Amino acid sequence: MAKFALLIGVSEYELGLTSLPSASRDVEALKQVLIHPEMGEFAAADVVVLTNPQRQVMERAIYTLFANRQKNDLLLFYFSGHGVKDESRNLFLSSGETSLEHGRLVTPTAVAARFLHDSMNGSKSERQVIILDCCFSGAFPDGLTVKDDGSVDVQAQLGSKGRAILTSSTSTQYSFEQEGSDLSIYTRYLVEGIEKGTADQDEDGWISADELHNYASSKVLEAAPAMTPQFYPVKEGYRIRLAKAPVDDPKLKYCKVFDQIVLEDEGEIIDINRIYLDELRNQLRLSVEEANLIEFEALEPYRQRQQKLQRYEQALSQVIKRQYPISEKDRNALKRLQNILNFRDEDVASIEEKIIGQRKPTVSVKQYPGLIKQNQAKQFEFDVVTVNAQGEETNRWRGQAEYFIADLGNGITLDMVSIPGGEFLMGSPKSELKRSDDEEPKHKVTIQPFFMGKFQVTQAQWQAVAALPTINYDLEPNPSYFKRVNRPVEQVSWLDAVEFCARLSQKFEREYRLPSEAEWEYACRAGTTTPFHFGETITTDLANYNGTYIYGSGSKGKYPKQTTDVGSFGVANAFGIYDMHGNVWEWCLDHWHDNYQSAPNDGRAWLIHNHNYMCLLRGGSWLIYPDYCRSAYRRRNLPDFNNYDIGFRVVCSPARTP
Numbered sequence: 279m280a281k282f283a284l285l286i287g288v289s290e291y292e293l294g295l296t297s298l299p300s301a302s303r304d305v306e307a308l309k310q311v312l313i314h315p316e317m318g319e320f321a322a323a324d325v326v327v328l329t330n331p332q333r334q335v336m337e338r339a340i341y342t343l344f345a346n347r348q349k350n351d352l353l354l355f356y357f358s359g360h361g362v363k364d365e366s367r368n369l370f371l372s373s374g375e376t377s378l379e380h381g382r383l384v385t386p387t388a389v390a391a392r393f394l395h396d397s398m399n400g401s402k403s404e405r406q407v408i409i410l411d412c413c414f415s416g417a418f419p420d421g422l423t424v425k426d427d428g429s430v431d432v433q434a435q436l437g438s439k440g441r442a443i444l445t446s447s448t449s450t451q452y453s454f455e456q457e458g459s460d461l462s463i464y465t466r467y468l469v470e471g472i473e474k475g476t477a478d479q480d481e482d483g484w485i486s487a488d489e490l491h492n493y494a495s496s497k498v499l500e501a502a503p504a505m506t507p508q509f510y511p512v513k514e515g516y517r518i519r520l521a522k523a524p525v526d527d528p529k530l531k532y533c534k535v536f537d538q539i540v541l542e543d544e545g546e547i548i549d550i551n552r553i554y555l556d557e558l559r560n561q562l563r564l565s566v567e568e569a570n571l572i573e574f575e576a577l578e579p580y581r582q583r584q585q586k587l588q589r590y591e592q593a594l595s596q597v598i599k600r601q602y603p604i605s606e607k608d609r610n611a612l613k614r615l616q617n618i619l620n621f622r623d624e625d626v627a628s629i630e631e632k633i634i635g636q637r638k639p640t641v642s643v644k645q646y647p648g649l650i651k652q653n654q655a656k657q658f659e660f661d662v663v664t665v666n667a668q669g670e671e672t673n674r675w676r677g678q679a680e681y682f683i684a685d686l687g688n689g690i691t692l693d694m695v696s697i698p699g700g701e702f703l704m705g706s707p708k709s710e711l712k713r714s715d716d717e718e719p720k721h722k723v724t725i726q727p728f729f730m731g732k733f734q735v736t737q738a739q740w741q742a743v744a745a746l747p748t749i750n751y752d753l754e755p756n757p758s759y760f761k762r763v764n765r766p767v768e769q770v771s772w773l774d775a776v777e778f779c780a781r782l783s784q785k786f787e788r789e790y791r792l793p794s795e796a797e798w799e800y801a802c803r804a805g806t807t808t809p810f811h812f813g814e815t816i817t818t819d820l821a822n823y824n825g826t827y828i829y830g831s832g833s834k835g836k837y838p839k840q841t842t843d844v845g846s847f848g849v850a851n852a853f854g855i856y857d858m859h860g861n862v863w864e865w866c867l868d869h870w871h872d873n874y875q876s877a878p879n880d881g882r883a884w885l886i887h888n889h890n891y892m893c894l895l896r897g898g899s900w901l902i903y904p905d906y907c908r909s910a911y912r913r914r915n916l917p918d919f920n921n922y923d924i925g926f927r928v929v930c931s932p933a934r935t936p
Contacts, residue, residue: 279350283312283325284343289361290330291414294378295360300328304358304465311472318521330374336389344401353720354404361412405518407487411464420618442518443510444486463502463753467494475530478523487519501579528562529849533572546578547708585814586619588806593803594633611912656681660850669832671819686742694729694930695854702800710809710903711830716873716912723880725800731927733844733856734766749780759922764843766862766925771916772893775865775926792867794883798896800910802858804851809908810859811851821860822849822900829904841900859907862925866894899923
């Protein structure tokens with residue numbers, strides 16, 4: 279018995295077909311696991327890799343793979359590239375010279391599936407595995423590849439005795455290449471299943487065709503729900519062994535169990551399963567760091583999906599802010615975004631129900647003439663940025679919000695931004711890196727419209743209000759360690775901040791206060807569900823924190839060791855609020871509770887009616903690690919405590935005319 283493989287990746291094409299950069303990387307990655315002596319055990323000389331071959335070269339290689347073989351030989355054919363069809367809907371595999379004329383395939387430039395089928399039938403080998411990570415109906419705009427449109431019956435054209443056929447999607451779905459990724463979605467998890475041994479579901483030390491399919495399929499369905507990889511075994515084809523896997527490896531055992539649990543829990547580990555995993559880790563004698571690394575890697579497809587959900591949600595929110603009901607033009611644009619993010623209709627339906635179905639009108643300062651004069655209503659634009667897990671900017675767009683100006687005198691003003699009411703899930707998922715138990719349970723909170731300071735309270739604003747008549751406490755006129763009028767005030771306690779708000783309220787005859795903890799997190803997230811409103815990580819190009827440390831897959835950055843001017847990074851969140859991550863901690867009105875059990879669900883401050891309480895801080899600071907700057911992170915301290923990294927911002931509820 280011998281093993282032979284032909285791996286073909288076609289990345290570059292003639293006019294009419296979109297390039298697929300990952301295809302050439304797919305074949306190299308698959309080759310490495312196949313020839314590894316502890317994995318595929320293929321002899322290197324028996325694995326042929328073709329990158330961007332001409333049609334005749336492809337056909338010759340296919341013929342050679344299947345011809346003159348023995349009954350027990352294992353033959354593996356893999357193709358990554360465009361699949362196209364002719365006018366009779368016959369499937370063709372593209373070559374480096376494949377082209378279209380007037381939208382029609384030039385058939386002499388591609389390899390007919392019939393040729394592959396005939397070569398398979400003519401072979402004596404009874405162990406044949408075909409893996410197609412390819413499109414079935416040409417290229418789709420914006421770097422997407424349509425894999426199948428229902429016009430090609432894979433099993434009919436390629437199915438036969440003693441074979442296993444794996445495809446990246448069904449005949450009625452799209453399957454995409456992700457631009458910028460190293461490998462295509464499907465092949466990435468084929469390689470991972472072999473490389474880590476995690477595809478060995480029955481733990482017999484072997485990875486069979488069906489096990490490899492099941493593993494890759496489960497991962498793909500989470501990362502790209504619009505894809506449903508298919509498996510077409512014929513006779514005993516599903517039992518064909520493709521690679522070895524380690525036996526009795528504690529890390530592999532933990533990984534498999536975690537994969538199963540995270541699939542059942544849909545990316546968020548429930549409490550009882552967390553207890554089970556901790557006990558399993560102890561029995562397997564794994565360190566916490568080893569288990570955390572396994573879990574972090576296993577949760578990658580869930581993080582990818584959450585990031586894409588966030589991108590769609592942000593885009594939808596932006597559209598609605600500009601115009602509602604949604605125009606046909608915007609609806610078409612959202613459909614294109616849905617396709618490139620690889621979402622099913624039901625995936626975006628749940629987002630639209632959340633954003634549109636329960637939508638409350640955006641707060642307009644013009645609706646509340648008792649709060650300010652109508653002619654003082656203003657609008658401003660701002661930059662909003664999204665980053666990927668590595669901290670690289672993936673999207674930048676211009677947002678717009680309404681605000682009013684509170685005049686403190688002597689040219690000092692306070693900008694108060696309109697925050698729309700809505701609902702959100704407060705707290706962090708169990709899958710979030712560096713989370714704490716005090717951030718749970720996640721719970722739905724309804725927030726009424728309010729106004730929030732565009733920036734943290736500055737030293738200039740503090741000095742103006744400190745000069746107003748005392749209500750309960752005297753205020754130090756210039757308490758900050760890092761002196762500068764446009765830097766946030768710091769070294770102020772919770773009691774100081776409450777006094778500041780009381781003086782503002784008296785001056786303007788409207789209630790100003792600290793935000794409730796729920797209002798703060800709602801305003802910080804601005805419709806996002808990721809650890810930061812920027813995305814999966816944070817960078818020192820976007821916020822002021824201790825950049826010698828990283829969060830997740832981010833990179834190290836600067837550490838200025840001091841505060842910076844408010845708004846100096848030039849980017850806000852989708853509500854138009856600046857510096858919600860880092861610079862200085864921000865006091866909230868609430869008293870500390872150890873978790874969210876029995877927490878209010880209406881956005882009000884959660885207070886303890888006695889004198890023995892601690893107060894809430896949110897947002898992190900210039901002094902602290904990036905994980906402390908997460909949207910969900912909570913900290914507490916005494917109400918009279920102050921430090922040179924603690925400040926605050928104020929809120930104000932809309933008030934109707936009497």
